Amino acid sequence: MSIPVLKFDAVIVGAGGAGLRSAIQLSEAGLKTAVLSKVFPTRSHTVAAQGGVAASLGNSEEDHWHWHMYDTIKGSDWLGDQDSIEYMCKAANEVVVELEHYGMPFDRTDNGKIYQRPFGGHMSNFGEKPVRRSCAAADRTGHAMLHALYQRNVKANTQFFVEWMALDLIRDAEGAVVGVTAMEMETGQVVIFHSRATIFATGGAGRIFNSSTNAFINTGDGLGMAARAGIPLEDLEFWQFHPTGVAGAGVLITEGVRGEGGILRNSSKERFMERYAPNAKDLASRDVVSRAMATEIKEGRGCGVNKDYILLDITHLDPATIMKRLPGIREIGIQFAGVDCIKEPLPVVPTAHYQMGGIPTNYTGRVVVPKGDDLASVVPGFYAAGECGCASVHGANRLGTNSLLDLLVFGKSAGDSAVEDLKAGKAHRELPQGAAEQSLARISALDNRKGGANVYETGLAMRRCMQDHAGVFRFGDMLKKGVDKILEIEKAAHELEIKDKSMAWNTARTEALELENLIEVAKATMISAEARKESRGAHVRDDAPDTPEFPNGRNDKEWLKHTLFFPQEGNKIVYKPVNMKPLSVETIELKTRSY
Amino acid sequence: MKREDYGRLRWRCSRRALLELDIALTRFLDERFDQLSEEQQQVFVELADMEDHDLWYLISGQAECEDPRLAPIVALLRKS
Numbered sequence: 001m002s003i004p005v006l007k008f009d010a011v012i013v014g015a016g017g018a019g020l021r022s023a024i025q026l027s028e029a030g031l032k033t034a035v036l037s038k039v040f041p042t043r044s045h046t047v048a049a050q051g052g053v054a055a056s057l058g059n060s061e062e063d064h065w066h067w068h069m070y071d072t073i074k075g076s077d078w079l080g081d082q083d084s085i086e087y088m089c090k091a092a093n094e095v096v097v098e099l100e101h102y103g104m105p106f107d108r109t110d111n112g113k114i115y116q117r118p119f120g121g122h123m124s125n126f127g128e129k130p131v132r133r134s135c136a137a138a139d140r141t142g143h144a145m146l147h148a149l150y151q152r153n154v155k156a157n158t159q160f161f162v163e164w165m166a167l168d169l170i171r172d173a174e175g176a177v178v179g180v181t182a183m184e185m186e187t188g189q190v191v192i193f194h195s196r197a198t199i200f201a202t203g204g205a206g207r208i209f210n211s212s213t214n215a216f217i218n219t220g221d222g223l224g225m226a227a228r229a230g231i232p233l234e235d236l237e238f239w240q241f242h243p244t245g246v247a248g249a250g251v252l253i254t255e256g257v258r259g260e261g262g263i264l265r266n267s268s269k270e271r272f273m274e275r276y277a278p279n280a281k282d283l284a285s286r287d288v289v290s291r292a293m294a295t296e297i298k299e300g301r302g303c304g305v306n307k308d309y310i311l312l313d314i315t316h317l318d319p320a321t322i323m324k325r326l327p328g329i330r331e332i333g334i335q336f337a338g339v340d341c342i343k344e345p346l347p348v349v350p351t352a353h354y355q356m357g358g359i360p361t362n363y364t365g366r367v368v369v370p371k372g373d374d375l376a377s378v379v380p381g382f383y384a385a386g387e388c389g390c391a392s393v394h395g396a397n398r399l400g401t402n403s404l405l406d407l408l409v410f411g412k413s414a415g416d417s418a419v420e421d422l423k424a425g426k427a428h429r430e431l432p433q434g435a436a437e438q439s440l441a442r443i444s445a446l447d448n449r450k451g452g453a454n455v456y457e458t459g460l461a462m463r464r465c466m467q468d469h470a471g472v473f474r475f476g477d478m479l480k481k482g483v484d485k486i487l488e489i490e491k492a493a494h495e496l497e498i499k500d501k502s503m504a505w506n507t508a509r510t511e512a513l514e515l516e517n518l519i520e521v522a523k524a525t526m527i528s529a530e531a532r533k534e535s536r537g538a539h540v541r542d543d544a545p546d547t548p549e550f551p552n553g554r555n556d557k558e559w560l561k562h563t564l565f566f567p568q569e570g571n572k573i574v575y576k577p578v579n580m581k582p583l584s585v586e587t588i589e590l591k592t593r594s595y
Numbered sequence: 596m597k598r599e600d601y602g603r604l605r606w607r608c609s610r611r612a613l614l615e616l617d618i619a620l621t622r623f624l625d626e627r628f629d630q631l632s633e634e635q636q637q638v639f640v641e642l643a644d645m646e647d648h649d650l651w652y653l654i655s656g657q658a659e660c661e662d663p664r665l666a667p668i669v670a671l672l673r674k675s
Contacts, residue, residue, distance in 0.1 A: 039611075042612075044612060214614065215614045216614070335618075336615075504599045505599050
């Protein structure tokens with residue numbers, strides 16, 4: 001079968017913040033640039049980001065990128081690479097001011113500067129006291145950012161392929177990336193995008209968990225494609241959770257609910273936080289609350305038929321207070337839990353929110369993999385940025401407002417690196433024989449398989465397995481069982497069957513293809529988490545507790561290293577050292593992370 | 596509605612920027628959409644084209660729908 005080939009200098013997969021930011025660099029450099037997106041760009045999940053973007057502008061009080069760097073390294077529990085973190089914190093002011101020039105409507109101070117507010121974990125003078133560092137546009141920062149970036153791309157003549165799904169990465173015999181295959185949803189046609197530079201900006205894979213704040217679109221497509229093409233996945237054991245998402249739906253319940261007096265209760269209506277945090281109780285930190293909830297569920301004191309959620313009770317509060325102080329909460333309860341929180345408690349569970357790991361890159365946005373003795377050898381023609389990339393600036397845990405910064409800084413640097421590499425003047429490398437074969441075979445298998453696994457049931461089994469075995473608080477025995485289970489589910493995920501065989505707008509087929517990506521991330525997460533026998537940042541294990549020898553369960557002697565998971569090589573793990581050497585300043589030395 | 600049009604609508608309802616809308620709109624498609632008249636279905640298609648935050652504020656009652664043509668479907672979405 002002859003497959004159409006479209007030739008571009010650069011193809012970018014994903015039109016969220018990172019993809020759009022990198023596209024600007026390429027299009028404005030006069031390069032022929034295509035952006036592929038499953039949805040219209042302004043429907044990307046970046047729109048959901050509310051918090052703001054961190055930059056040490058110092059508009060409200062003294063601030064410095066070096067202090068921001070310290071906070072980010074501490075937040076990462078020292079797993080973040082210090083060169084990448086210095087690079088990001090230093091570049092923050094420039095990318096924020098650029099965005100302002102693109103038309104981003106930041107909130108302003110009386111004298112017209114960008115208004116800055118405090119945000120958890122951001123401090124002045126190396127952890128001394130909170131500093132105002134977050135730049136926002138009301139509660140629609142991500143939305144405003146995406147619109148500004150999209151307009152700039154329209155002006156720069158970026159070519160958009162909207163409602164297209166990228167399927168597989170194309171590598172030549174030397175391992176260089178020469179493009180992707182993609183499917184147009186309106187026709188079902190598969191096309192080869194032949195490019196000199198390929199940038200992945202496909203976002204996270206939060207949908208591997210049963211309870212996730214991520215929109216349905218976050219299926220880790222870039223990670224799945226990379227994994228199938230032999231690229232390892234880095235640090236996927238690290239996922240940030242939020243303590244209170246609506247059970248079964250994932251929609252976030254703001255921490256303000258506990259701030260206003262909300263109480264967490266188990267199946268016997270006990271206020272269990274009194275046992276775990278006698279002073280702070282329900283207002284203890286996110287980590288402490290999430291862990292206590294997970295322990296209650298694991299020990300059989302969860303609520304409901306499956307004993308798998310906790311109750312958040314505000315029935316004792318004055319309804320007028322609820323309506324005034326917690327706008328939208330009652331509607332969220334009614335819409336997503338079928339519960340009127342004025343009369344009944346809300347079912348909640350710790351909910352996955354952000355993926356710290358991803359496709360390994362350096363701070364220039366170039367994808368790097370082990371080759372011989374070199375643990376970070378550049379893959380020619382391949383770049384990644386945003387939540388799908390791992391530079392690694394978030395390490396074992398991410399600070400709020402650093403995700404929007406990450407996508408701006410590394411979107412731009414990936415774009416700049418591609419421009420630099422393309423200006424070196426190399427022509428398109430030749431496409432390998434049968435460049436689309438893998439994609440066509442996957443689609444044909446879906447269309448022709450009889451008696452295969454059901455997409456919905458297999459997806460549900462995966463999400464439940466991840467939630468139960470690799471959730472916010474991890475137990476050695478559960479992780480071990482989780483590995484066996486996810487490997488079983490993986491078999492089913494590679495044997496999917498769909499009933500609808502039509503070409504145009506076949507959502508059943510698209511969802512099956514998405515599940516084939518998700519399962520790669522789920523497997524990498526479970527196996528990497530089981531293997532890491534310490535607690536660090538967001539990866540907290542019951543069998544790696546806080547001791548004088550290992551404060552917070554962190555074991556730097558054995559585990560100060562990044563995980564690289566190779567699904568194509570028998571699920572092998574290779575570890576690579578954390579880069580403790582910043583670009584221009586002294587190393588931020590190891591310390592116990594406490595707030 | 597033609598199969599292809601429905602497929603497009605289903606994709607656009609189930610791949611939103613906001614999780615709240617993914618859930619609310621796909622549930623509406625599963626439970627209510629078939630019972631609507633052709634004209635009402637077109638109104639729903641229009642609503643589904645709105646910006647995510649604007650639509651979520653309407654559905655969650657944080658904003659009022661002032662367009663009398665859209666209001667009845669918004670009311671159904673709130674209850675669904």
